[in-house]
Amino acid sequence: MAEIELDRRRSVWKQVAEIIRKRVDGGTYKAGEAIPSTVLLAAEFDVSTSTMRKALVALIEDGTLWAEPGMGTYARDDEKPPTREG
Template sequence: MDLDRTRAVWRQVAQLVIGRIKDGTYPPGSRVPSTLELATELSIATSTSQKALAHLRREGWLRGETGIGTFVADQPPAGPQA
């Protein structure tokens, strides 16, 4: 993914994850990559991927399981958010 450095990178990462949820790459209940895995894949800072995933948890797209990982919500929001 080519990131547009003139826009908030964390928002672009959030949009990428939402796109993957919507296209079935990350189905409901599945584990999503960790902040480190996303950071490595996208060549971004872990703090940036952490901010994106935290935003998606607040918006209801993801749920965190302490010590296990972050998972797609069983019923993610229907609307376009990020």
């Protein structure tokens, strides 16, 4: 994967959120499928896990992502959110 270049003079979490939003909109992260963990994404973007969490929370709040405690974080699926089985 190509190196991600962020402008450190601008809000990093907003830039990260926009890139992830584009990945969801473009189908890199398919509807209803889990996205990589916070730790993996933070490493990929070379940001702290707190910065990554801030970006992910913003994306959950705007409906781009869906999170379920104990299950993970998923790309939005307009059909249905993930549910616990069992």
